[in-house]
Amino acid sequence: MRSRKTIIGLGAILGVVVLWFALTRWFSIIPVGRFPTPAAFWEALKQIELKGYAGSLLHEHAWHSLRLIIISFIVAVGTGVPLGLLMGWNRKAEALINPVFTLIRPIPPLAWIPLAILWLGLGDAAKVMVIWFAAFVPSVINAHAGVRNIDKSVIEAARMLGTPPLRLVMEVILPGALPMIFTGLRLSLQASWTTLVAAELVGALVGIGFVLNVAQQDIYPAMILVGMLTAGVLGWFTTFVLGLVEKSVLSWSVRGRA
Amino acid sequence: MGSIRFENTGKIYGDAKTGFKALDGVSLEISDKEFVAIVGPSGCGKTTCLRMVAGFESVSSGKVLVNDKAVTAPGADRAVVFQQFALFPWKTVRQNIEFGLRNKGIAKAERDHLVANALKLMTLESHGDAYPHQLSGGMQQRVAIARAYVLDPSVLLMDEPFGALDAQTRVVMQEELVRLARVNPRTVLFITHGVEEAVYLADRVAIMTRRPGTIKEVIDVKSIRTQENWDSYEKIEDVMDLESFVHLRTRIWKSLREEKIAAAT
Amino acid sequence: MQHKLSFMETVVYGLIGLAVFLGIWYALPATGLVPQQFLPGPATVVERMTVLATQPFAGATLPAHIGYSFVRFMSGFLLAALIGIPLGLIMGWFRIVDEIVAPIFDGLRFIAPIAWVPFAALWFGTGVGGPIMIIFAGAFPPCVINAYRGAKQVDPQLIEAAEMLGTGHLRMMKDILLPASVPSIVAGLRVAAGLGWQSLVGAELIVASTGVGFMMVQAQANVATSTVMSGMVAIGIVGLVIDMLLRRGEAAIRRRRGLAE
Numbered sequence: 054m055r056s057r058k059t060i061i062g063l064g065a066i067l068g069v070v071v072l073w074f075a076l077t078r079w080f081s082i083i084p085v086g087r088f089p090t091p092a093a094f095w096e097a098l099k100q101i102e103l104k105g106y107a108g109s110l111l112h113e114h115a116w117h118s119l120r121l122i123i124i125s126f127i128v129a130v131g132t133g134v135p136l137g138l139l140m141g142w143n144r145k146a147e148a149l150i151n152p153v154f155t156l157i158r159p160i161p162p163l164a165w166i167p168l169a170i171l172w173l174g175l176g177d178a179a180k181v182m183v184i185w186f187a188a189f190v191p192s193v194i195n196a197h198a199g200v201r202n203i204d205k206s207v208i209e210a211a212r213m214l215g216t217p218p219l220r221l222v223m224e225v226i227l228p229g230a231l232p233m234i235f236t237g238l239r240l241s242l243q244a245s246w247t248t249l250v251a252a253e254l255v256g257a258l259v260g261i262g263f264v265l266n267v268a269q270q271d272i273y274p275a276m277i278l279v280g281m282l283t284a285g286v287l288g289w290f291t292t293f294v295l296g297l298v299e300k301s302v303l304s305w306s307v308r309g310r311a
Numbered sequence: 312m313g314s315i316r317f318e319n320t321g322k323i324y325g326d327a328k329t330g331f332k333a334l335d336g337v338s339l340e341i342s343d344k345e346f347v348a349i350v351g352p353s354g355c356g357k358t359t360c361l362r363m364v365a366g367f368e369s370v371s372s373g374k375v376l377v378n379d380k381a382v383t384a385p386g387a388d389r390a391v392v393f394q395q396f397a398l399f400p401w402k403t404v405r406q407n408i409e410f411g412l413r414n415k416g417i418a419k420a421e422r423d424h425l426v427a428n429a430l431k432l433m434t435l436e437s438h439g440d441a442y443p444h445q446l447s448g449g450m451q452q453r454v455a456i457a458r459a460y461v462l463d464p465s466v467l468l469m470d471e472p473f474g475a476l477d478a479q480t481r482v483v484m485q486e487e488l489v490r491l492a493r494v495n496p497r498t499v500l501f502i503t504h505g506v507e508e509a510v511y512l513a514d515r516v517a518i519m520t521r522r523p524g525t526i527k528e529v530i531d532v533k534s535i536r537t538q539e540n541w542d543s544y545e546k547i548e549d550v551m552d553l554e555s556f557v558h559l560r561t562r563i564w565k566s567l568r569e570e571k572i573a574a575a576t
Numbered sequence: 577m578q579h580k581l582s583f584m585e586t587v588v589y590g591l592i593g594l595a596v597f598l599g600i601w602y603a604l605p606a607t608g609l610v611p612q613q614f615l616p617g618p619a620t621v622v623e624r625m626t627v628l629a630t631q632p633f634a635g636a637t638l639p640a641h642i643g644y645s646f647v648r649f650m651s652g653f654l655l656a657a658l659i660g661i662p663l664g665l666i667m668g669w670f671r672i673v674d675e676i677v678a679p680i681f682d683g684l685r686f687i688a689p690i691a692w693v694p695f696a697a698l699w700f701g702t703g704v705g706g707p708i709m710i711i712f713a714g715a716f717p718p719c720v721i722n723a724y725r726g727a728k729q730v731d732p733q734l735i736e737a738a739e740m741l742g743t744g745h746l747r748m749m750k751d752i753l754l755p756a757s758v759p760s761i762v763a764g765l766r767v768a769a770g771l772g773w774q775s776l777v778g779a780e781l782i783v784a785s786t787g788v789g790f791m792m793v794q795a796q797a798n799v800a801t802s803t804v805m806s807g808m809v810a811i812g813i814v815g816l817v818i819d820m821l822l823r824r825g826e827a828a829i830r831r832r833r834g835l836a837e
Contacts, residue, residue, distance in 0.1 A: 057675075058675055061672070061675040061676060062675060062676075062678070062679035063679075064676075065675070065676040065677070065679050065680055066679055066680065066683070068676075069680055086698075087698065087699060088695075142578070143578060144578050144579070144580060144581045145578075145581070145585075145589055148581055148585065148586045148588075148589030148590050148593070149589045149590070149592060149593035150593055151590060151593070152590045152591075152593050152594040152597075153593055153594060153597045156594075156597075156812075158812075159811075159812035159813070159815045159816040159819070160808050160809075160811060160812040160815075161773060161774035161777045161778075161811060161815065162774070163690070163774060163777045163778040163781065163789075164777050164789070164792065164807070164808050164811050164812075165808070166781060167781070167792045167793055167795065167796035167804045167807075168796075168801070168804050168805065168808065170796055171614075171796055171799065171801055171804065172614065204395070204397065206393045206394075206395055206397035207397045207398075207399060207400075209365075209367055209385065209391070209393070209397065210391065210393065210397040210398075210399075210458075211399075211410075212366075212367075212384075212385040213365060213366075213385040213386065213387065213389070213390065213391045214387055214410055214411035214414055214458075214462075215385075215386055215387045215411065215414040215415065216410075216414050217414065220413075220414070224399075224402075224410075225399065228399070228401040228402075229399075229400075229401070231401070243688075246688050247688040247689065247690055247774075247778075250688050250690050250691050251688075251690040251693075251778045251781070251782075254690065254693060254694075254781075254782055255781050255782060255793070265691065265693070265694045266694070268694060269693075269694035269697050269698065272698065274695070274698060277694040277695055277698070280691070280694070281687050281691045281692070281694075281695075282687075284686075284687060284688060284691050285683070285684070285686040285687040285691075286686070288686035288687070288688065289686040292686065305400060305401045305402075305442045305444070306400065306401075306444070
């Protein structure tokens with residue numbers, strides 16, 4: 054029963070909160086320097102939003118990070134999906150590009166951070182570059198798989214029906230690959246957040262990762278927790294929006310969600 | 312207008328010496344508006360024959376001619392109905408049927424008219440805006456047939472079109488196809504495993520040998536059908552009860568059986 | 577889809593693509609279009625890697641740094657597997673556990689593993705515990721999820737047969753669910769290894785005093801671009817090797833089970 058599941062779920066979360074109180078405040082099992090009490094957390098939250106921390110208010114940091122994510126994500130999937138479609142459809146393009154792709158692929162996105170800082174400094178451009186590397190790869194791979202997954206006879210039917218090339222791409226290949234493309238988009242979004250937080254941790258002047266960085270150096274555990282939860286909420290929010298887009302675009306699919 | 316001719320057609324996958332020989336000199340002539348079924352043991356290459364006419368496979372040796380011209384590419388003049396329907400899952404029924412017409416550059420008003428007719432013909436009127444996954448297998452195949460028919464093709468290629476349907480739906484579809492074929496005849500090449508289906512639907516039945524396939528014999532059904540007036544019976548089971556039907560069916564069955572036994576040894 | 581290319585064609589096109597890429601990479605610094613400091617050519621990077629094989633940078637040679645990184649990776653990865661897989665199986669078997677743990681799990685999922693770094697720094701300093709914790713955070717979810725899915729997808733008739741034969745809970749999980757879930761678990765291990773390796777790199781950029789990530793950060797601070805790129809290449813290669821080994825393992829298991837490859 055769904056209601057039973059919801060009740061237990063809420064109960065579990067409540068249980069965690071109670072545990073938090075118990076371990077930190079009531080029984081002082083966890084020393085105050087290690088993990089914040091709920092009260093300390095609340096104070097830190099108020100501070101960063103009302104007075105500011107690490108140079109800006111919470112929502113300013115959040116907005117800066119969010120903006121970067123949106124821009125980088127769009128650039129990455131805007132380049133990755135067409136490339137993946139091309140490689141999936143055209144075997145020659147695939148053979149040409151594959152070796153280079155295979156070389157770049159194993160380098161973890163975060164490993165590009167030092168190079169990005171060397172090339173582009175500590176500003177937004179470096180972040181966009183690193184996120185691009187992170188988010189680009191899943192989009193290509195999944196768009197490629199999406200094309201290959203299209204039922205062969207559907208493509209043959211389209212050819213039999215005399216479909217011109219542009220229409221073939223827009224009305225057959227793209228819609229056919231769309232379920233897997235969305236899987237790639239979800240992975241790209243996840244990778245984008247991880248990379249952004251890391252990039253901002255290493256070198257930034259504003260943003261959620263920067264807040265985490267400063268809080269760590271100030272030895273301010275409550276603020277660290279604020280930063281982490283904010284990152285989580287933003288991550289959840291963007292994933293949720295992506296899910297809405299997916300549901301509406303893929304309304305024709307039985308599964309609706311790959 | 313819609314004649315098909317196989318002239319000693321051969322098909323090898325891979326190179327000539329070590330490759331996989333699918334067909335070994337198939338020769339068959341299908342006249343305009345004739346309904347011919349090909350039956351044969353699994354793997355004999357009957358689907359390959361259809362795919363060569365469709366333009367999905369190239370010919371390794373010999374020729375495949377439609378209207379005396381060699382086949383070079385797929386096209387709406389040789390419409391295909393696939394076993395797994397091959398509908399566009401992201402398009403509605405109406406959009407699926409309309410797609411080929413758009414490719415032909417037909418104006419919207421006329422397209423709507425043709426699609427409406429096709430929906431009526433295949434009794435799909437109330438499902439025009441549904442998506443394929445919302446329809447049963449039988450209905451999806453009706454959409455696929457409508458999508459092919461609406462193009463007014465001179466040749467209709469059907470690759471085990473009822474193979475993915477359950478037994479009852481299959482029977483209904485066979486009856487419908489017969490109605491269509493008598494009312495709106497065109498050249499049909501029909502591939503199937505089912506001997507009864509072939510005898511019921513076709514004017515002639517070609518029997519293929521086991522792999523690498525060639526035509527073993529061609530049985531004329533039409534003359535017996537007209538002679539015994541099968542079309543006067545509405546239900547398929549009444550036709551299948553007739554002695555003339557049973558006789559033909561058994562004859563083809565025995566011929567196939569020889570091929571299956573030879574294949575197994 | 578177009579026809580598959582022959583083996584020769586694939587090789588030729590591949591070599592062309594590779595040649596173009598390497599050519600451009602080589603030409604940019606060599607012709608002075610881009611300063612050498614900014615983008616060292618492929619030859620420079622290879623040379624630098626050979627030097628680093630014996631000459632220490634930021635405290636150790638490149639192989640030594642890789643060694644440190646790899647040990648941390650294995651620790652975090654094994655920890656994630658040893659805790660995550662049983663947890664996934666338990667969640668797959670006991671619905672109540674699933675209902676309790678899943679919401680918490682789903683909530684934490686959105687916090688990128690890397691966001692744990694500040695706490696890792698606070699708790700472990702630059703000691704080895706920090707990176708291991710981050711690797712654990714990255715590798716843990718796929719281990720749990722795939723074990724869970726594997727358990728859930730076990731043929732119900734197998735379970736019914738086991739129940740009929742009087743199988744207790746522990747034995748059910750150990751001797752029925754676990755073996756049946758092995759393909760899913762191994763696939764999860766591959767994903768976990770990838771994520772874990774990535775998390776390691778991130779962690780070492782911030783909270784380490786040895787390791788390839790640390791080496792790269794030091795190199796960046798010293799504007800030693802070829803060293804940074806050497807680190808990237810090394811990381812890529814090790815990551816590839818790990819993935820290849822796991823993929824072989826996965827294929828072998830699937831073959832033994834008669835599954836499609």
